[in-house]
Amino acid sequence: MSVIESSARARDTLARNHRTGYSRAAQRGYDFTCPSPDSYPFQWAWDSSFHAIALTHLDTRRARAELRSLLGAVTPGGFLPHMVLWQDDLRPRATADFRIDLWEGWRSVTIAPPVVARAVERVHRATGDDLWLRRVLPPTLAFFGWLRDHRTSPGTGLLEIYQPDESGLDSSPKYDGALGIESAAEGDVHGAWHGAMRSLITAYSSPARTPESALRERRLFVWNDVLVNTVYADGLSCLARLVRTAGANERTAERLAEESRAIGAALMRHCWDETTGVFHDLDLVAGKRNEVLTASSLLPVLLDSVPEPAARRVIEEHLLNEREFWRPHPVPSVAATEPSYDPTFRTGAIFRGSSWINLNWYLYWGLRRRGYHAEAETLAARTCALVAASDTTRECYGPEDAAGHGARSFGWSSLVLDLAAATTTELTEGF
Ligand code: GLC
Helix, strand or coil, X not given: CHHHHHHHHHHHHHHHCEEEEEECCCCEEEEEECCECCCECCEEHHHHHHHHHHHCCCCHHHHHHHHHHHHXXXXXXXXXXXXXXXXXXXXXXXXXXXXXXXXXXXXXXXXCCXXXXXXXXXXXXXXXXXXXXXXXXXXXXHHHHHHHHHHECCCCCCECECCHHHHCCCCCHHHHHHHCCCCCCCCCHHHHHHHHHHXXXXXXXXXXXXXXXXXXXXXXXXXXXXXXXXXXXXXXXHHHHHHHHCCCCHHHHHHHHHHHHHHHHHHHHHHEECCCCEECEEECCCCEEECCCEHHHHHHHHCCCCCHHHHHHHHHHHHCCCCCCCCCCCCECECCCCCCCCCCCCCCCCCCCCECHHHHHHHHHHHHHCCCHHHHHHHHHHHHHHHHCCCCCEEEECCCCXXXXXXXXXXXXXXXHHHHHHCCCCCCCCC
């Protein structure tokens, strides 16, 4: 029942959030799905990638257009921004509302987790459209090359981010210490976070910031994020397969596969904690691991390059642990054992305890790939039930009570369409 209801909510959202038009600033047409009509009217990179995956179950023309629009924002140097503000009429108000720095007037200067390669693979698999693949593969490869060249930490070999929202996990309590805000489960965390972000962005804005600004040297916020690196390593292995499919050269495919394995190995070397059996981010300014236990600590179970014993410990000691992440409506973005755990959205700040459908989606595939089939099915069923419990798709949900929070008609919660379909399909190479 909840599968039918959650799929109906997802279809409504994907219809309601569809945006098409022509951007004078960018001088091109656009055709994408916004994350939420009221709160997020533009194109956001990792949201859009999830939307395209959901759209493979509804409208493959739109799935292809979604990614072509997104990749139309890649710069000649290969940078793909987190936000693409196509709509000329909405841009002025939005730049006043959001804490963003724009690049050439219509793109953010920040990155998002590179989910786009996984989305390209999924859309190609759903459509078999080789011509489309030949068009979208070069900008996707360019972006991954840009990340390698401009965002690799010399010491660890992992990708680095220069502000918390580049991980997409904006107000996660794991960043509180680095931002100098008090780590709490109530009170005005939301306001404190915005203040800290404003200071960071102001500090970065002089001299004028470009996507390639040398921010590492500023030592304000330099971070190896486990989620970002897991998504990156996963994307590299998708690209290796896509390059082979497109009949491009085998050496490129092998190099991409090797880069993916190297990220997995670096996560094991620098982020894996043998004592607690989980992965931790690295705060490169403080020069230490960040030990706040969040859902991103679980994500590397997705990667084949993470050895089986480590993945089993993450799953059995943490993901399936009822005191931490296996709550009534899993998976909370922060472990229930953390003092900052905010399951009822009291702080009004995101990624501080609520369950998120995109993280559940990754963890569902992680469980399946590691052979935890019954647990994966339970997670898919509970995720669909969460989405069915509200009158529209919501940005995030209460892990104790299933209450919907944040933006309404929220795009990536439509990934329930993929979960509903997945439970009946065979596991293929690359989920
Ligand atoms: C919030 C989220 C970010 C997302 C954006 C649009 O800023 O933290 O991950 O991309 O909203 O949904």
